Amino acid sequence: MAKQKNTNPQHNEGPVATAIEEQTAKLPSDLFLWAALGSMAASLVLQAQGDRDRSLFVGQWAAPFLILGLYNKLVKLEGHD
Template identity: 50%
Template sequence: MSLDVNPASEASKHDYEAPPVVRAEHAEGSFTRLIEQQTAKIPSHVFLFASLCSMGTSLCLELMGRTQPARFVGSWVSPLLVMGVYNKLVKLLGSR
């Protein structure tokens, strides 16, 4: 006789589907759909390469003693990576 520690463990074996967008205020606008279609054409590695270039440029500026520009360019890394993740999600899931 084995005791199951988690009584809800069987519930995790079911596959769940994402609910459809039913309410109008959750629907995407045509402008958003247009932007997603255009940015989906950009390869995902472009955003990774741009963020790596931003890191390298920031390092070079820091070593040259230009602290403020180095921090400004270094702050681009996170938004570029987030744009790359968003781009990848749009490509995989499409606009809903």
């Protein structure tokens, strides 16, 4: 897929967003998958130890890690403005 020219000149990313995207693009995509799996494993261990509240808290980290991984992949494929 070819990168399209920005047709809306008022919609440019700021320097902070550009810097964040440049740094996160350096992270391997597997990192986020392993973080999600690790949070699920930690949740399972906490559940087995009887710490239900912490287990639920840590188990809910998986979805944000996967979303961050998706964002990371999009930045790598499409780049930034």
